[in-house]
Every structure is written in C-alpha cells, then in structure tokens.
Amino acid sequence: MGMIGGGPGAFIGAVHRIAANMDGEIELVCGAFSSDPEKSKQTGQELNLPMNRVYGSYKEMIRAEAELPPSERMDIVSIVTPNHVHFEPAKLALEKRAFHVILDKPLAFNLDEAKKLHEIAKKSQLQFCLTHTYTGYPMVKEARHFVQSGKLGRIRKIYVDYPQGWLSQFLEGAAPDSKSFKQASWRTDPTQSGSAGAMGDIGTHAFNLAEYVSGLKVTHICADINIVVDGRKLDDDGTVMLKFENGASGFLYATQVAAGEENNTKVRVYGEKGGIEWKQEDANTLLVRWFDKPAEIYRAGTPYLSSFAKHNIRTPAGHPEGYLEAFANLYRNFALCVKAQIAGITPQPEWLDFPGVEDGLRGMEFVEKVLESGKSEIKWTKL
C-alpha cells in the first residue's frame, strides 16, 4: 500500500495507518505524505520506509509506482488528504488501471467531481473504498442485518444523532501552530473543505448510517442549516428531517457546537414490532427493543450474531473493540476483495460489505441537496 497525505500533524493519516497495520495483511511500502517534499520525507523516515519510495508529490508517486513491476509496486493507494485533494489523485490512480483506491470521505470536493470519479471508478474494474468508518463496526453490521431479517416488521422511523462539541469555539482563530488550529482550520475553510462544514464532515456519516442500517433510500429532506459560531464560514450545525422510499420518516442531526459532546453518534430504527439502537460510545452493544417482550442486549463477540458481525470482530465477548478496529475492518474487507480479485476468486458476501464509490456519490448528493434545502423556503427538497 502507498499513502497520499498523512504527513506531520495529520490526525486521519495516522488512523489509516493503524487501520491498515492492524491485521497484518497490508504493508505500507511507499508514500507521498505531504505536498511539501521535506515533510513527506520526514514522515517517510519516521515510518521506516525506504527513502526511494518516499515521494515528493502524489503525481510523482503514482507515475513511479506504475512503472515498477506489478509484484513490487503498491497494489493499493490510500488517499487521506483534505477534501480538495481527493479527486485528482484518485482519478490518477484509477486511470493508471493499476491501483485500487481507498479514499477518506468525502468522495470529492463537490458533486461534479464526485460524479466524474464515480464514473471513472465504475469503468476501472478496480476496487474502491470510501471510509465511512461507522459501517465498519460489527454491531452496525448486525443492526443492518437485523433490519433486513424482517424481525422488526416494516420500518417506520429512522433517527440518527451526531453531536460533537469541539467547534463550539472559534478554533480556526487559534494560533496557527496549535493542534486545534490544524484540525479546525481546513475543515472550516471553503477552499479546502468544500461548500459544507459539519454537513460534509459528519452529516454525511449520519446520512450513510441512516441508509446503511435501514436499507432504505432517503427521498426527501427538509433541512435547517446554521452557522452558529460567529466568524465561521461554513455550517457548523444542522437538523434534517427525512422521508424514505417506503414511507418511513425520521431525522438526522449533525452539530459541532453541542459543547461538551465528543463524538456521540447514535442510530435508531423502529419497525412495527420493535426497534434497534446503536451508539458509538457503547459500540459493542446493539440494543433491540420489542413491542411486547423484554428488550435484548446483543453483544459483539458472541456466538449468536450474524456472519456479517462475526466476520468483523477479533476478540471474544467482553473485550471491547472500537473505532480503530471499525476502521481496520474497512481496510481488511477492502484488502480481502483486492486479493480475491488478484487471485481470481469470488469474494464472500461479508468481504464485499464495505462502503464504496456509490456511497461516496450518494453522500455528495446529500451535501448538495442539504445545503439547497437549508436555503429554501419550501419544506421538502427531493434527493
């Protein structure tokens, strides 16, 4: 695997590397870690990479690696740059018809790019993974499986909560060398993040969870989108009412100004006979409520789970796995599919269960429409 981005001070680059390392199936062999060649070298050294495979730019890396014999070059490229540098390297990697792509979400800087990338990826016959991390949690997979099993009856209500509090203050105004500044500044900067702030950063995760767990498509949205903190350029808060294709309804909200909240993602789905609830802060539990009998606590690592949950957990019940393992599950399933493709074998259904380029396109459509709805005086906007 090679990596684009993830140089000094990056948060998500380190997370991707841990995720890739965890199961010992993926080896980092090269990287272009920064648009500044010196910084790229520094990171390459820290990671003990051979210096001839630490590149000064992603273009250089993709070109050089493509020239290596297939057995030596990277198979996979992991792109972990800010949003405005997603499209170009992904396009380049795919067009070389050589590199499977794993891309930090969102898919692209805007919907137009996203559509193009979707088309390129579809044509490429290469594997493509977009890291909507939350769908990597085993109990989120169990939740989806539970809904699909029909045990809850027809689905009626879907609620997704996503409160964070870290942008409650104007951190992008902090000292430029502070850690807060680094994270806050690009995420709140339209030239790096795109047209959306919170809606792009975490709203798309919430949206992806809603559709993934329910197995239903959103058809209409009605959004209240806000810039809460004075001086901020992008939305830091929003509530979105949702209508689904089967007549179900609900909402998602995503806010970064719920002061004191960490990353409190929660999804609930209710059907005629019962409902399920999953919270990231208690990630190894799926609560199943029933209309007429005691609620049940499904737990990761137990023998009674579906094969989709079981495939994505490493330890027996009572040994909590978390965010990094969920992330690693994306990498592992992606890698299993890449290996299957290389070996010419049919991947198992459990391996195929990772978010791809369609999820990415869908997320970008959501972002565009949610901002449109936010500005509209009409209640419902089609998605």
Added chain:
Amino acid sequence: MGMIGGGPGAFIGAVHRIAANMDGEIELVCGAFSSDPEKSKQTGQELNLPMNRVYGSYKEMIRAEAELPPSERMDIVSIVTPNHVHFEPAKLALEKRAFHVILDKPLAFNLDEAKKLHEIAKKSQLQFCLTHTYTGYPMVKEARHFVQSGKLGRIRKIYVDYPQGWLSQFLEGAAPDSKSFKQASWRTDPTQSGSAGAMGDIGTHAFNLAEYVSGLKVTHICADINIVVDGRKLDDDGTVMLKFENGASGFLYATQVAAGEENNTKVRVYGEKGGIEWKQEDANTLLVRWFDKPAEIYRAGTPYLSSFAKHNIRTPAGHPEGYLEAFANLYRNFALCVKAQIAGITPQPEWLDFPGVEDGLRGMEFVEKVLESGKSEIKWTKL
C-alpha cells in the same frame, strides 16, 4: 380537594390521587368521578368518601360544594377527565370564584376554548395548575436553574426527545373492555382528544420542557406530522424543528410508534460553554457537560443543588424518586400557593414554580400551529 373524573379504569385519575395524597397536605373530600352516577358512586365508595359528597356530575358537585360554608367545602378541584371535558368544569369552577383548579393537560379541547379559559382564570384571582408533570422533577428544575445561572453561556441548541411505542399497533381496535382499549381509544378519537393525537398527548409535554428548561420562547416551527398506523384518525408521530427567540435552534420529536420505547423523555440544552441533559428514565440525574473539563453528574438529594431542586425532593441522595413524586410536587406547590393565598402570605419563589394557565394556552397554540405546519408546504410557521 374534590375530583372530577378518575372513575373506574382511568389511569391518570389514580395518579392524581396518589400525587395529592403523598405529602399529607391535601385531603380528597368529594368527587364526581364519572359521567355515569353509578360509576361515580362505585369509585367514591372505594375511596371511602362520605356518600353525600360523591356526586353524579361535575355540575352538581360544583353547585353543591359552592353552597357549603367555606370551611367545609373543597378548596381545590382536580379535573382529570378526557380532553373534551376540560373546559366546562374548569370554567364553572373558576366562575364560582370559589375553587382553585388543577387540571390535567391539555388546557382545553381547542385553542378557542383555551383562550377563553385563560382569560377567565386570569380574572378569577384563583390558583390554576396544569399538570405538565415533567417540570415537577427536581432535576428538571435544576436544569432550568442551571441554564438561568448563565454557566452554560448563551444557549444555542435545544433538543427534546419523546419516544413512546405503545401505539405501534392499532389498539383502538382492541376489545372494548381491554385495558389497552380504554387508554388508546379516547386518545386517538378526535371527538374526545381534539385535533391532535401524539402532538397533543406528549408533544405538548416536549414543547413545555423545551421552553421551561431553556427559558426561551419558540418563535418558528417546521413540522413533519404523520399518521403511521393504518386506520388511525389522529397523528401518532411527529418531528418539529424549532427556532427560538434568541437565535437558538433545535427540534422536538414525539412519537407513539417507536415500538419498544416506554416513555423515554429527554431534554438537552447546549450553550457556548457546555450542555445539560436530563432523561426521565434516569430522572434523578442531571448530566452537565463542559467544553473543556470533565462532565459532571448532578444528583437529586445532594446538598449542592439549587433551592428549586431541593424544595422538590423528599429523600437523601441515592433514594430514587420518580414520576409520582414529580406529579406530587405539582400538587404540593399548588397547595402551598393556595394555602398562602388563603393565609394572605407571600408564597416563596419555589412554591410558585408550577405550570399554570399560560403554559396551557401556550401548549394549545403549539398544537394548533404544529398541525398547520404539518400540512404546509412552506418550511417555517410562526408561533
């Protein structure tokens, strides 16, 4: 105290009597427990009332009691009938200028009645309590106090959850002598309940909580109102986005089709510096989150609470009080104010902290507007 309604099979009548009994300050002396005089007698006997003060109708009771000397007659009338029998008995009691009124919510069958009753009550100089139970919880009072203290900074987000699941099935179609039927049938019947179902039954509680805890008025709403269960005549579900007078925003939702949920009321308010969270299912706790320090767990019965919380709890920390005590707090504070009025003394601020006729009027305005918004294609409706 005399009671109107609360005959055989009623749920809320028994709750009112427990609430009135609990602190030994209010004595039930008479009642018109049913529109059926036989049933009224039956309940009167079960309650060991003298049979000459068990009346066949509320009109008879109000007339007869008014003729008794002040020292013997009931001081307070508690009205616990279905919604369509709120206005008349309350009006009658107030117009006699003799009876303080405690009325189960909602204030009336429709906004027009509500406005009239509000006016009558204001003129009457009698005490009036509307039983928005949740504001009787000591930790809800602490929440309000906490917001008012300014410790959270300016308020930005207000969220109220109110999921129930008991109407997930068409219970109003159950056997007419079943317990479910009794509760479900009148609440889903427009001729008894009014124009709203879930929005009136529990949505108004959620709305009252939002304004009570935040201390802010809602100015605009955007509602998605649904009848989820086939055959039902009134809404059983709704989500409402909210804008507040100070620029804060948020939502409330109230649903009776979240299968498996009991009565999971939750309110959260976030300001610049932190946020608070209260859940009825853990009613003795107020969670206080901070932007930059550990969250704190405020607990009922502790010495560090405000006088408003302390005044409303009977036991030391670790001895959970619940719904009935919250209800009893409404009765106790109401009774303290009635007694203060009779004795000609100034009530303490803590006594005055119970929901009154303005809350009732506000609730009816909310119901009318939320249904209007539900039908509107325009996003925001003024409140």
Added chain:
Amino acid sequence: MGMIGGGPGAFIGAVHRIAANMDGEIELVCGAFSSDPEKSKQTGQELNLPMNRVYGSYKEMIRAEAELPPSERMDIVSIVTPNHVHFEPAKLALEKRAFHVILDKPLAFNLDEAKKLHEIAKKSQLQFCLTHTYTGYPMVKEARHFVQSGKLGRIRKIYVDYPQGWLSQFLEGAAPDSKSFKQASWRTDPTQSGSAGAMGDIGTHAFNLAEYVSGLKVTHICADINIVVDGRKLDDDGTVMLKFENGASGFLYATQVAAGEENNTKVRVYGEKGGIEWKQEDANTLLVRWFDKPAEIYRAGTPYLSSFAKHNIRTPAGHPEGYLEAFANLYRNFALCVKAQIAGITPQPEWLDFPGVEDGLRGMEFVEKVLESGKSEIKWTKL
C-alpha cells in the same frame, strides 16, 4: 394508624408517613412523635392531627388508644424510633392484642430482645411488618420470582453490594444542631444503635436481600469488619463472605465510607444458565443475563412480569417509581393483610409478600454473628 417517633428532624418518620399516605388506604390518626411531649405536639400540629390524639409518650398512646372503641382507635402502630426504642413499644402494642405493628428495622437493640419480640409476635396473631424496604421494589420481587421459577438453574453465586459514602467523615463530631449530626450521631452511638454500626444499618438490608432474592439461607459467614474513620465507636465498613445452604457462595459488603457513593445497593444472583442483576439506582430494571443468548432487560410496568411485580407498581412502563413507592408497597401489603384479617378473608399470596418478624430475627442473628466473625481468627462462623 398511629405513629411512635418521627418528630422534628427525623428522616425515616417522614418517609413512613409518605409511604402510608401514598395509596390512600391508611390514615394517620394519632401519634407519640417524640419522647419530649412538646416536640410531639409540634409534629402533631404540623400533621393536622386532633390534639387529643397527640400523645406525650408511646406508653400513654398505647394505653389510651386501647381504651377507645375498636372502630375509633388506631388499628396499626408504626414505630420509627431509634433502635434502642424498638422493643418496648412493639412489645406493648402486641401485648395489648390490639395493634398490628409496623416497625422500622432492625427488629430490636440486640438479639435477646429480638428473640423475645419474635415470640411475642408469633403468639399475638397480629400482623407484623419490618421495613426492609428493598424487598418492596417490584423488580426485586421479580428477581425473587425469576430465581424461584428455575429458569436460571441451580443457584451458584450471590453477590450483594451496599456502598454508601456519607460517613466518610466524622459527622458525629459535627455541630449538634446540624442535620448531619442528627442522622450520624445516633447511628454511630452504641447506646442508641446497638452493637453494630454499618452492619446493622445497611448490612442487614444486604443480608435480607441476599436471602430474599435467592430464596436460600446463609449457613456460614466470614467477616472483615472495620472502623475506618478515626474516633468512631461502631463499625462503618465490612465485607462478609457467604456460604448458602445449597452449596452456593458469594459475599456481601456494606460500607459507609465509600466516599462519593450515595446508596448504591445492588444484588446479583447467578445460576447454571444465567444470572440476574438489580441496582437500586436503576430500580425499575431487572437485567437478566443468559449463558448462550442475549441478555434481557425486564422493566417495571410491563405486561410480561409476574403477578408479584405487577401487584407492586402503580404506573405503566416508563414512569419511574422509586424508594418511596417501594416503602409504600410494604405499607400497602401490610394494610391489605390487616384488612383481610379484620374482614376474615384469606389474603392473596402477593399481599403476604412483605418482610416480617422472622426477617427481623434473622437480621439480628446476622448482626450478632457478623460481629463475632469479625473478631474471630477462624475463617468460617456458623449462622
């Protein structure tokens, strides 16, 4: 009902009165609220009692009430004095063969008194209730029922936790007019409390829970009993390992120096197939764990509970009841049995389910033996 004790500043007297009031079935008609006649009068006035039935001493009250015609006199006497004034009034009441007795635990000041009182009560054919409050909780009753149903298989392990923190400081050294002093001083004074401190005050509750829920008798104990706070005269902490008649084992601990704990009573019982857990701080839940399937959350107020739980709850699921309702359940069941006896009817099994004089005797045996074990160098002491 008449009350002995419960004068100004008493905590438990007020709790008893709320418990008696709550369901409207018991009326307080007289009292001897303090050994100081002036204070007794003061409390009587506050409670709106007729002054001719507010007595200056319990002896006077029992004598005077016994001389009233049965239809007028109190049926029940509630004794809520400090431990050293339990035996005499209870004995007097029972020997008059007129008054059913409800007595705050412990049964007596020492085992000798307890044995005598037990004998007197057994002979008296009067109802006797000892207020081990925790067994009044509906979900504790469900726990007992669950064990007895055999669903857990043979019982193997029983653990009871009872941490409090309020005696972490030397409160008995506080200003004598402070609230803390009042509660702390008599409970830590051997002349008022008896030979045990924490073991008598809360250890007996833990012991009673262990035997009540498991349905098993403790046969051997091994205790580590401590005075943790300097200057204190009685134990404020202890751990006791337990062996049960069927070969099961476990422990209880009761401490009043777990600083920051409120009243965190918890009981767990494990059998071959699963286990149950109940915590007072989440009193309306019974957690049922299974060896080979998801844990279940049994909730108060639901239709699927046993008749023993259902009989002891007033509200539907999701309306939390608490400590006062648990206390009221003791009063209600006791009153139902008293009324059944007066009416000559057979009480229902659910009514009979309240702690009685045998539980009290058993508790006093536990106290004596646990102190003996605490001093012994031999591991196991027979109970």
Added chain:
Amino acid sequence: MGMIGGGPGAFIGAVHRIAANMDGEIELVCGAFSSDPEKSKQTGQELNLPMNRVYGSYKEMIRAEAELPPSERMDIVSIVTPNHVHFEPAKLALEKRAFHVILDKPLAFNLDEAKKLHEIAKKSQLQFCLTHTYTGYPMVKEARHFVQSGKLGRIRKIYVDYPQGWLSQFLEGAAPDSKSFKQASWRTDPTQSGSAGAMGDIGTHAFNLAEYVSGLKVTHICADINIVVDGRKLDDDGTVMLKFENGASGFLYATQVAAGEENNTKVRVYGEKGGIEWKQEDANTLLVRWFDKPAEIYRAGTPYLSSFAKHNIRTPAGHPEGYLEAFANLYRNFALCVKAQIAGITPQPEWLDFPGVEDGLRGMEFVEKVLESGKSEIKWTKL
C-alpha cells in the same frame, strides 16, 4: 520480533500479533508457532514469513536467531504458549543475553520457576514485559495517577470485580475439535495451566489491578476458593478479602461461572475525599466520585488527562479504543524501552509504565497464597 506459540486455533497469539502490529513499530520476522513443526509452518505461511525463519521449535529458533548478526536477528521474543511452556523459552531467551522478552501471563507454571525467572531477568539487563493487559488501558493509568496525586486523600477501600461466565458449563468435556474445547481444556488442566484455574487466569489480573491502581501492596488475604462445575479439576471461582499495607482493606473476586457475564472487570478505589471507578466494558471512562460535590466523568482522549493516560491513546475523545489498543500499549511501551536501551537513551517515565517481571513474580506469589488460604481454616494468610 519473533513469536513462540500462537499457532492454529490460539486466541491470545493472534491478539499479541495485532497488538504488535498496530502502531507499526514492531515487525514480526520469525516464529516457532507450535510444538508441531507442520503447524508452525502453516501459521508462518499464513503470516507471510520467510520460511527459513519459521522454526520447528523454540529452542531451534532461539539458537538460530542468536547466530544471526544483531542487525538481522529478532530483538524481541514474544512468548504466548500455555503456562507450562513459559519458563523454559523465557529462560533460554534471557540467557542468550540477546532477546528482550514479552511473555503472556502468568510468569511461570509455579512459584519456584517464577522466582528463578525473576532472578535471571534481573541479572540479564534485558527488557521484560508480562502482559497484564488491563494496566495498558489509558483510563487505568489515569486511575493510578489520580490516586497518586493525593486528590482522594488516604486510600481506605479497594474493590476489584472480575466476573466471567464462559466456564459455567463443562466445556472441557466438549468435542476436542471445538473452539470452546481448545480454550477451556488447557485452562482447566493442571498439567498445562498449573495449580490454579480462575485464580491464575483472571484472579492474577484482578490482583495486579488492585496493586497497580492503588499503588499499595496487599499484606493479607482471606480466600474462599471453589470448584463450582462438577468434574472440573481446577478452581473456577473465588472471593478474596484483602488487607493492604496502609491499613486499607477490600476484596477481589474472580469467577468464571457467573453465567452470562462476559469479561466484566471493574476496579474501585475510595479515599477520604472521593473514589474512582473503572470498568472494562466502558473502558474509556473513569468515574470520579466526590464526598461533597458532583461526580466527574473523565474521558479518554481529552486534553485534561495526565501524561500517562495521554501517551497511551491514539484518537481524540469520542473514538473508543479498547482491549487491543490496551494490549498494543504494552507492546509499544516495551518497544520504546527496547529502542531506548539500544539507542542508549533514557526512557521517558511514560514508556517505563508497563508490567514487568516483578509483577509476574508478585502474581505467582498471590496464586500460591490464595490457594493456601482457600484451604486454610485460619482467616488471614500473609502475602
């Protein structure tokens, strides 16, 4: 790094490899994965190791690797065999004066071996890590730090809970090719596990936590040790009362027959002013209770934690880390110390904070004494 053990079907071997991989600082270069050379090869192939460095026995591996030039050979040997194969390979590795050792607990098969190994390790000047995983959790480190800060005052009570339920049935009697059998059979077999079952397997973890978090040594124990499941050869359950050097007291219990429990490790420490609680099932939280103010929730990933906690977490607050990360922290700190030693630099205090050979020796002393106490009729046994 080379690995001894961890062949097909092993649970803990895979955990060690994930832990070593996670942070990308340790590379697995060789292994002797099974005493069966064929199985060793099979695992080596699965792990993509060069076959010339997959050995048929640990003796062969240690000999062969020692002959490689220092720059090529493994630096670290990770030993993950059953308990009876801990001493010999560790001894061999240390005596070669070439390999730093990371050893799955317990330190050895019996106390005699443990003492020898302790002596050898001390003389060797090599780094030695014993994987008491729980002390790798950042919030356990915060707990220790919190106690040491003195904020709780003098420590009075220490309680450790460790309930598991997986051995509630006689799994060692299951089909020999079942997964359950593999784990259950060696752990319950005296010839592979040693003299202790549950006390060695999980009791030592509980003991280690008690001393690590409190910073206090246990001086006396009083144990009730049981074989609960018929036919089992080693203890599957025990409760141990504890006395500590400073006069504090408490207990630990460790059971594998609490049917339905997963791995519910919990540690609580109370001092004069407050107490702390950590539970593995909510591993990213440290609850801090105070005598006279609201409890606080300390959370992993926040800026206000000690350097010891911060050093051991990879992600911001709200991204849960778990058991594998705790395990990885042991590996990472161990590796940092190994690298520091190689580089001749002074390790930071945070790096040195991993369990070592003294913890291992202490654990074996605990096991020996706890079994002795279990059989004794005298209450207290010195440790």
